[in-house]
Amino acid sequence: xxxxxxxxxxxxxxxxxxxxxxxxxxxxxxxxxxxxxxxxxxxxxxxxxxxxxxxxxxxxxxxxxxxxxxxxxxxxxxxxxxxxxxxxxxxxxxxxxxxxxxxxxxxxxxxxxxxxxxxxxxxxxxxxxxxxxxxxxxxxxxxxxxxxxxxxxxxxxxxxxxxxxxxxxxxxxxxxxxxxxxxxxxxxxxxxxxxxxxxxxxxxxxxxxxxxxxxxxxxxxxxxxxxxxxxxxxxxxxxxxxxxxxxxxxxxxxxxxxxxxxxxxxxxxxxxxxxxxxxxxxxxxxxxxxxxxxxxxxxxxxxxxxxxxxxxxxxxxxxxxxxxxxxxxxxxxxxxxxxxxxxxxxxxxxxxxxxxxxxxxxxxxxxxxxxxxxxxxxxxxxxxxxxxxxxxxxxxxxxxxxxxxxxxxxxxxxxxxxxxxxxxxxxxxxxxxxxxxxxxxxxxxxxxxxxxxxxxxxxxxxxxxxxxxxxxxxxxxxxxxxxxxxxxxxxxxxxxxxxxxxxxxxxxxxxxxxxxxxxxxxxxxxxxxxxxxxxxxxxxxxxxxxxxxxxxxxxxxxxxxxxxxxxxxxxxxxxxxxxxxxxxxxxxxxxxxxxxxxxxxxxxxxxxxxxxxxxxxxxxxxxxxxxxxxxxxxxxx
Amino acid sequence: xxxxxxxxxxxxxxxxxxxxxxxxxxxxxxxxxxxxxxxxxxxxxxxxxxxxxxxxxxxxxxxxxxxxxxxxxxxxxxxxxxxxxxxxxxxxxxxxxxxxxxxxxxxxxxxxxxxxxxxxxxxxxxxxxxxxxxxxxxxxxxxxxxxxxxxxxxxxxxxxxxxxxxxxxxxxxxxxxxxxxxxxxxxxxxxxxxxxxxxxxxxxxxxxxxxxxxxxxxxxxxxxxxxxxxxxxxxxxxxxxxxxxxxxxxxxxxxxxx
Ligand SMILES: Cc1cc2nc3c(=O)[nH]c(=O)nc-3n(C[C@H](O)[C@H](O)[C@H](O)COP(=O)(O)OP(=O)(O)OC[C@H]3O[C@@H](n4cnc5c(N)ncnc54)[C@H](O)[C@@H]3O)c2cc1C
Ligand code: FES
Numbered sequence: 001x002x003x004x005x006x007x008x009x010x011x012x013x014x015x016x017x018x019x020x021x022x023x024x025x026x027x028x029x030x031x032x033x034x035x036x037x038x039x040x041x042x043x044x045x046x047x048x049x050x051x052x053x054x055x056x057x058x059x060x061x062x063x064x065x066x067x068x069x070x071x072x073x074x075x076x077x078x079x080x081x082x083x084x085x086x087x088x089x090x091x092x093x094x095x096x097x098x099x100x101x102x103x104x105x106x107x108x109x110x111x112x113x114x115x116x117x118x119x120x121x122x123x124x125x126x127x128x129x130x131x132x133x134x135x136x137x138x139x140x141x142x143x144x145x146x147x148x149x150x151x152x153x154x155x156x157x158x159x160x161x162x163x164x165x166x167x168x169x170x171x172x173x174x175x176x177x178x179x180x181x182x183x184x185x186x187x188x189x190x191x192x193x194x195x196x197x198x199x200x201x202x203x204x205x206x207x208x209x210x211x212x213x214x215x216x217x218x219x220x221x222x223x224x225x226x227x228x229x230x231x232x233x234x235x236x237x238x239x240x241x242x243x244x245x246x247x248x249x250x251x252x253x254x255x256x257x258x259x260x261x262x263x264x265x266x267x268x269x270x271x272x273x274x275x276x277x278x279x280x281x282x283x284x285x286x287x288x289x290x291x292x293x294x295x296x297x298x299x300x301x302x303x304x305x306x307x308x309x310x311x312x313x314x315x316x317x318x319x320x321x322x323x324x325x326x327x328x329x330x331x332x333x334x335x336x337x338x339x340x341x342x343x344x345x346x347x348x349x350x351x352x353x354x355x356x357x358x359x360x361x362x363x364x365x366x367x368x369x370x371x372x373x374x375x376x377x378x379x380x381x382x383x384x385x386x387x388x389x390x391x392x393x394x395x396x397x398x399x400x401x402x403x404x405x406x407x408x409x410x411x412x413x414x415x416x417x418x419x420x421x422x423x424x425x426x427x428x429x430x431x432x433x434x435x436x437x438x439x440x441x442x443x444x445x446x447x448x449x450x451x452x453x454x455x456x457x458x459x460x461x462x463x464x465x466x467x468x469x470x471x472x473x474x475x476x477x478x479x480x481x482x483x484x485x486x487x488x489x490x491x492x493x494x495x496x497x498x499x500x501x502x503x504x505x506x507x508x509x510x511x512x513x514x515x516x517x518x519x520x521x522x523x524x525x526x527x528x529x530x531x532x533x534x535x536x537x538x539x540x541x542x543x544x545x546x547x548x549x550x551x552x553x554x555x556x557x558x559x560x561x562x563x564x565x566x567x568x569x570x571x572x573x574x575x576x577x578x579x580x581x582x583x584x585x586x587x588x589x590x591x592x593x594x595x596x597x598x599x600x601x602x603x604x605x606x607x608x609x610x611x612x613x614x615x616x617x618x619x620x621x622x623x624x625x626x627x628x629x630x631x632x633x634x635x636x637x
Numbered sequence: 638x639x640x641x642x643x644x645x646x647x648x649x650x651x652x653x654x655x656x657x658x659x660x661x662x663x664x665x666x667x668x669x670x671x672x673x674x675x676x677x678x679x680x681x682x683x684x685x686x687x688x689x690x691x692x693x694x695x696x697x698x699x700x701x702x703x704x705x706x707x708x709x710x711x712x713x714x715x716x717x718x719x720x721x722x723x724x725x726x727x728x729x730x731x732x733x734x735x736x737x738x739x740x741x742x743x744x745x746x747x748x749x750x751x752x753x754x755x756x757x758x759x760x761x762x763x764x765x766x767x768x769x770x771x772x773x774x775x776x777x778x779x780x781x782x783x784x785x786x787x788x789x790x791x792x793x794x795x796x797x798x799x800x801x802x803x804x805x806x807x808x809x810x811x812x813x814x815x816x817x818x819x820x821x822x823x824x825x826x827x828x829x830x831x832x833x834x835x836x837x838x839x840x841x842x843x844x845x846x847x848x849x850x851x852x853x854x855x856x857x858x859x860x861x862x863x864x865x866x867x868x869x870x871x872x873x874x875x876x877x878x879x880x881x882x883x884x885x886x887x888x889x890x891x892x893x894x895x
Contacts, residue, residue: 051771066692066751067758069798070700086778122774129774131767131827133790140781158791164699165794172766179762187755210747239694273667278675279696380698383715383722386667449771497682499675544687548649549748551690552682 001256001609003622006410007111012628013093016115019411020454024461031056034460035219037204039191039246041068043163043441044424045225046170047448053177055453060184060217061174062206064241064554067187069171072227072239073444076163077284077377079147079155080441082120087144091152093117098629099150100439103329104404104432105581105597106631107262107605109624111411112429116439119446124156126449130169134158147286147437155438160284160376166441170448190554193478194222194250194420201420202468205478207486209554212547214482216470220463221419221456224250225448228403228425230263232562232569233514234506236400237269237282243558244565247407247426251568255415256607256620258408258428260565261573264435264582265515266401267333270384271353280399281384283356283377285437288326290361290370291394293317293333295354299344305355305393316340320592331434331582331595334398338515339593341397348395357393398515402440404431404582405572408607408622412455413447416607419463421456423447428605433581486546489556494539498556501536505529505563513570518586519577525570530614533563564613571608575619578602599631638664638730642677644689645737647746654746656735659689666726670713671696671703673725674736690749698722698862701797704804705750706737711801711860719799719862739800741809743847754800756846757814764838765818767827786824793820795863805860808849813857815843816873817865823876836873837880 008019026034035058038049045061046068053059063071083096096117101108124142128134134156135143147155158165177183186206193205195216203218229244230236251257268283294313301308316336318325328336337354340346347353362370367390371378378389385395406428413421413429424444431439469475508528512521536559544550579588579595580602588596605622640661647654661677668676671693678688694702698719705720707713713723728734736750744752794817802813819836822828828835851870858867 047771054770065694065700065702066754067701067798069758069761070694070702072695072700074700075695075697084777122772124777125774126769126771128777128780129767129769129827131790131822131825133787133794133821133825134777135791136782136784136787138784140783141778158794161699161795164797165791168794172761173769173771175758175762176766176768178758179764185758187758239700240696241694274665276665276668276672276676278669278672281697380722383718383724384669386724386726453771493685495683497679499679541682541685543682543685549690549751550687552678552688 001416001618001620003256003408003416003607003620004410005109005622006412007109008411012110012114015111016118023454023458026457026460028056032058033465034058034221035060036221036223036456037062037217037219038223038225039204040071040225040227040424040426041171041174042071042073042225042227042424043167043170043444044426044448045071045223046167046174047445048223048225048423048452049183050170050173050177051449051453052456053182059177059182060186060219062186062189062191064190064209065187068174068185069168071167072242073167073441074164075239076441077160077282078286079145079157079162079438080123080166081147081154081436081438082124082156082442083117083154084121084124086142087153089152091154095152096120096154100430100436101432101629102634103434103436105434105595105634106432106599106626107259107580107624108430108432110626110628115451116430116443116446119450120442122450123442123445127166127169130173132158132165132169145286146289150436163441166445170445191226191246192249192482192557194253195475195478196253196417197468197472197474200418203470203475205475205482207482210549212545212550214479216475216479218468218470218475220460220465221421223421223423223452224407224426225424226426228406229565230400230403232506232566233400233509234503235272235277235280235510237266237280240279243561245558245561247422248561248565250407250415250417250420252610253417254610255417255420256408256609257405257568258605258607259405259572260569260608261513261576261583262404262433262581263400263569264330264402264404265334265398267330267337267398268356268396269399270381271348271395271397273349281380282399282401283381283394283396287356287374287377290373291326291356291358292360293326293354293356295340295345295347301345305347314340314345329434330437331584334515335584335593337398353395353397355393356396358389359393362390400510400514402435404428404433404435408605412458413452414455414459419459421452423452433583486553486557489540489542489553489560490546492538492540492542494541496539496541498540498542498552498559501532501540502559502562505532505566508532509566509569513573516584516586517573519574522570522574526567526574529563529567529570536560536563568608568617571617572606576602576606597633638666638725638728640664640728640731641733643733643735646689646749648748650745650747664725666724668725669696669721670707670723670725671721690751692751693721696721699797701799704739704752704799704801706739706804708735711739711804712862717862717864739804741803741848743809743811744800744803752800754798756848757798757800757811759846760811760815760839760842761818763842764831764835767822768831780826782825790821790824793817793824793865793869796865797863799862801860801862802857803848805856806849807854807856808852810851811843811848812851812870812873813861813865813867815839816869819876820869820872823872832876833880836876840877
């Protein structure tokens with residue numbers, strides 16, 4: 001496997017401009033001869049599909065929900081970063097670039113990240129033009145806030161519904177193209193395989209979730225925008241349907257999977273309330289701007305929070321990280337919460353929770369101000385927990401939230417399989433070992449609106465034009481495999497449900513490959529997961545048939561992939577014998593518990609090649625070169 | 638708590654469908670309504686029966702996937718709450734709960750509690766957008782937008798497209814859904830050029846899909862989990878009137894709300 005990142009030469013600030021100039025173009029008349037399949041309608045997929053159709057390509061789009069507007073991006077709350085420097089507080093492309101590189105703990109590519117920061121400015125302009133109702137100041141200018149550990153205010157937002165509004169903007173752009181007949185939309189359709197012929201992606205195999213029909217689609221390029229794999233851990237803040245199926249099956253067809261162990265845990269989620277829990281709910285990180293995090297000093301202190309006096313509270317983030325305090329980055333805050341709970345000082349049912357207290361903020365600025373800032377979040381908290389956070393502190397706990405890892409792509413966002421592009425959370429490209437708040441929305445839209453539309457043209461201009469029919473033997477072979485797998489799932493008729501397997505595998509990962517990892521715990525995953533997988537294929541019960549809408553079958557199909565993928569994640573975490581960003585190996589920490597990076601041995605991207613289920617994958621290393629910034633120890637003290 | 642569920646089961650579009658009864662046992666008051674259904678479904682699967690099909694995804698009240706008539710009320714008894722955010726502490730132990738799909742000619746049942754809401758997508762495709770291509774947009778701060786207008790636009794843009802408004806309306810009208818989008822875009826300067834055409838095209842599509850007419854009953858407003866105000870319908874009516882009397886002239890002619 002050859003992994004050439006294809007990073008253009010020249011000074012950092014000029015790479016993308018120069019590359020754009022050097023890339024070949026496809027003439028307007030020729031564009032309509034090329035067909036692109038876009039899988040996924042989140043920010044990345046919708047923005048890419050709309051833009052490609054505007055340019056004149058033939059576009060077909062797929063999503064598993066009943067409407068493209070419901071993609072998981074809709075749930076993003078906090079905001080989107082852009083280096084606009086509207087607040088005149090010293091922001092710039094260079095600063096956003098440096099923050100992102102540092103936030104990623106020096107495990108991402110300089111050139112990609114610089115381009116992201118550069119393009120971020122266009123995103124805001126584009127979204128405003130589409131009618132995204134960003135928050136405004138009284139003078140009519142766009143408002144910004146500081147978010148997730150940034151020292152400048154560069155985050156644009158639409159109340160607590162930024163993802164929703166950005167996605168609706170992209171959805172409307174996509175709808176305009178669908179209405180004009182330039183995009184064919186396939187909702188309730190799941191991609192179950194990638195078809196690769198002579199090393200080039202030629203199409204996909206899908207299942208219509210309404211009728212069960214298995215179908216092949218051939219095209220000149222395939223774009224995966226299928227989101228992240230947090231649900232490998234069962235409980236996460238992701239939507240229930242989020243899955244690894246599309247990217248994992250592409251991996252099985254030869255695409256390299258990069259940094260699967262880089263998974264992010266979000267510090268401010270509502271804690272688990274019982275075994276019935278189907279997902280976890282995120283409380284926007286913006287709450288940390290005003291809330292103070294604490295636990296009782298004494299382990300096992302069961303008093304009501306309001307009757308624990310100041311002197312018996314430990315505001316542990318403020319204590320340990322005086323300059324960032326409650327705004328310390330996500331991985332640091334998350335681990336600190338786990339630590340105090342491990343010490344027996346956690347609060348709430350099960351002792352896995354810490355307080356996020358607004359009492360001081362309410363005293364300082366008044367309840368009305370807090371209500372206007374966070375009212376919807378307080379309401380949501382009360383709906384779920386039945387507790388009023390104006391009167392007593394919220395309880396929060398970290399949960400799986402985002403996955404930095406994904407399919408390996410080069411600077412052009414193309415995977416190692418020719419013609420297979422990967423965008424948004426599904427690729428690995430920009431966030432290194434840890435993503436900064438409000439940067440995923442930025443990356444999804446950067447990829448979809450402003451990067452892929454250029455680079456895919458360059459690919460078409462240089463690739464051999466050749467139409468391959470879905471009657472080709474390879475399409476038939478892939479279809480047959482998909483059929484066979486579904487038949488098998490339905491025929492086992494065992495005693496456990498797919499959700500039970502999912503919950504078990506998720507807990508295994510969360511306990512052993514979650515917030516902190518060790519050689520021992522990772523080996524435990526590598527031992528237990530194959531056993532669970534074996535049991536699954538012997539003992540799962542999937543009722544119903546394959547010829548209609550069958551949600552139990554959909555779930556089982558996705559769980560089967562998680563059961564294989566979890567092993568890859570653990571294996572990556574095992575071979576990366578250092579701590580960096582969100583990847584915390586307990587063997588590698590400073591005396592104060594900070595992650596200890598090892599640049600001498602691990603300054604590379606891990607990209608894995610599939611060698612068969614249950615076999616050890618081949619690790620390929622893409623070395624990371626830092627020409628413009630010098631990796632330093634991340635310090636948030 | 639223990640509950641008795643009466644659930645609409647329908648195998649396919651053409652199947653007749655009927656209510657069936659299930660017991661939901663050992664339900665925790667901390668469960669969401671959908672988690673309660675998960676428990677019932679897990680039990681059905683264990684007994685080799687087909688689980689109850691219902692749409693859901695985010696379970697955070699934002700994707701608009703879930704939609705159930707619970708005891709005859711769209712999304713159930715809690716105000717401004719989607720079914721996925723409704724928690725069982727709002728029900729009495731021993732209660733009987735009736736669960737049905739959205740009922741509307743324009744939303745045919747696909748299976749059990751799942752309906753086909755693609756008509757909503759087609760209404761947006763007909764004109765619920767601003768026609769700008771990617772690239773070449775002016776600076777985001779080039780056109781100041783009064784905070785008040787941005788807020789009004791955002792109030793309307795909060796619609797999640799779940800269809801509760803249609804399900805709640807005795808006429809099965811989608812006017813609140815439609816007016817939410819119209820109001821969102823009509824309050825922004827970027828939405829002005831196409832303002833009149835947009836309304837016309839969207840209303841025509843709405844009627845083509847077989848949704849009923851609005852007769853100002855406002856059940857939609859009461860059922861809306863995002864509290865989209867019925868004043869958006871007033872805005873729609875005004876713009877629509879303008880569209881048909883002005884014969885689709887320039888949109889910005891009545892710039893008042895813009
Ligand atoms: C609760 C929450 C809050 C967040 N808040 C923020 C925030 O404030 N700021 C920020 O920057 N980021 C935030 N994030 C992260 C961000 O929302 C996501 O990373 C981003 O939206 C991912 O977008 P995407 O387009 O890559 O994928 P998604 O939006 O996940 O879309 C995936 C698409 O792929 C489709 N799909 C998946 N698998 C298949 C398949 N096999 N076949 C067919 N279709 C398939 C789905 O139907 C869907 O359309 C948040 C995330 C969560 C969970
Ligand atoms: S499941 Fe998304 S709104 Fe209910």
